[in-house]
Amino acid sequence: MGIFSKFVAKLKGQSTADPLDWKELEAELLAADLGPSLTAEILKNAKDLKGDDAAASLTQILKSHLSNKPRALSAANPVNVVLVVGVNGTGKTTSVAKLANHLKSSGYSVAMAAADTFRAAAVDQLQTWGQRIGAAVIAGKDGAEPASVAFDAAISAKDSGVNYLLIDTAGRLHNKRDLMAELGKVRRVVEKTLPISEVLLVIDATTGQNGIAQAKIFTEAVDVTGLIVTKLDGSARGGVALAIESALDIPIKFIGNGEGERDFALFDSGAYLAGLTSD
């Protein structure tokens, strides 16, 4: 654990670290996108650390900010509907495909609904993925109302009895009220046919503190139940997801770490926290 082990090494045999080391620790936590307030909180807790168990304690402090909610994808219903939402360019379509692949290889039957009818060629993109991983894609006409595509998909999923229906939605900035209302409508019309099991918000690991606002407002609109953190294969550490877990108690459920359909994994707190603090 790069920075932490350096920090802890300095702590050994001393009662406290000197101010310069604290500054360094602050810089590292900020650099991981934990944000000024969570960083301040962690530093406050860390002030009591000393001696040989410091490393374990520091990890413990970070862990204490994770949500206690379950991280496994809900499988409670005969047909589990998963709505995938997020701002533009975070990787929703790719994540839907990866999640479908993940579920398929776990033995579930999966259908995907192309309810991103706004972005040019988003439907084609999902269809290409569908062919690649061998999952059905339900799409409407070009420029169709997203809610109507989702509605048709829900009926078709109910009829065919697939285990999971994954709904891809158009990227939208959370401060666009009409677009958020549109998302609420997608949710409501699907619920006429099938209950929604999960709403997953896709957060780009490179996102800064704006991620917290995204999570807050998407939760208000469609009650987000979990996060997918994407692009963790880059240099970004995705610390804003920890800030979201800490502030809003929404668990990270999956991570994306590459462009291939298998570059996707269940959230592993140990690996994530280690990634946050390694440089």
Next chain:
Amino acid sequence: MFDSLSAKLTGAFSSLRSRGKISTSDIENTCADIRSALLESDVALSVVDSFINVIREKSLTALPNIQSGTNQAQAIFEIVNTELVEILGGAARRIRFAKNPPTVIMLAGLQGAGKTTLAGKLAKFYLDQGNTPLLVASDLQRPNAVTQLQVVGDSVGVPVFAPEPGNGVGDPVKVAEQALIFAKSKLYNMVIVDTAGRLGVDEELMKQAIKIRDAVKPDEILFVVDSMIGQDAVRTAKAFEDGVGFDGVVLTKLDGDARGGAALSIAKLTGRPIMFSSNGEKLTDFDIFYPERMASRILGMGDVATLAEQAKKALDGQSTAKLEEKFARGDDFTLEDFLEQLEAMSKMGSMSKLLGMLPGAGAMKKQIENFDESEIVRTKSIVQSMTPLERRDPKVLNGSRRARIAIGAGRKVQDVNSLVDKFAAAQKMMRQMRKGGGMPPAMAQSMGMPPGMGAGQMAPQKAQQPAKKKSKSGNPAKRAAEERG
């Protein structure tokens, strides 16, 4: 954008202004406020700290020479402003056109930054200025990126060079090379190369970008950055600078909220100017980046310059001249003129975007975001349901005419009545201010705009005017929403 930062700085300065005299510890406190605001806006820590040091030093040197407290606050304000502009890139730079066309522009950036959409916006921007751009589909990685570029190209009326289907098939370097030959033979004067998104740490893909660069020798390499990016902006910008290199930066998704740290960090750390910004889902939501305007926005001073420019673009010279002529003759302002103005305003873009550019907009962010755009459409539909006679002379509007208009517009008779009443008031005011120009506040309100936000207020004025906290809309539902907000 930058709203929360702007709100914070406005707060810090207003508490500073309320003092009689500013002490050294006041400066320290203000600096601490600015520091936390910048960090929350994702400005890189190293940039924040050096920024704060400069502000502190300059403030301490400047203050002893200034007598009154108000002027001292103003001085700090100026220092911060100047410093922001300097970091954001000084004077705006334009694309350098090649001596021998075509001018080649290459786009590079992370996945999801918005390169493909931006390629279309850039092409439209230069097409509208009389250039003949060609879009090149060198993103052969992401599924259907080629199709997306073709759709985008179609909708802006720019041809797309896409010999390869993409989805992992084809060589992006060859495509770029062929595109250049094609563009030369067909006399396109501009080539815009869309490339695949790549991570800074992905050496393989960075090498590919370098090969594309070496094949087409771009006049400008633009680094496309999502304005929501966090501290990783530093590492990523560095990786692209050391890898493919870039000459300028484009900030995307500026229509979101609370960000801008990336702009400051990247400009400061790479020394490359931010040249363009893109701020909406429509292909016209794109503009040259103006550092001074952005700095004003950061400081809560609004962006009147952009607003004035958009107004000029939207109100085509002819109709403005016609209107002025009418006023000079002493003719009345009619509902027809009103309709024309409404249409011009819709051409300027969404009302919330326009309102967001006004001074003090940060303080009434909520109202602006909740502005009901369809109010204008509704108002327009009522006027459009009137006959030419009724538009010229609303006095003929008796009960049955009003009922017909209401049915035609799909509104209630009360809505027609309220529009006619408000218009009469506006007309009266227009007579009074005949030589003043601009739209009277009453008319602005009739379109659902909060008081104090009519075009009459759009003229550049003293920047730090306090914003009106509450608006009182005539529409009960909206008023309730405003009061909740």
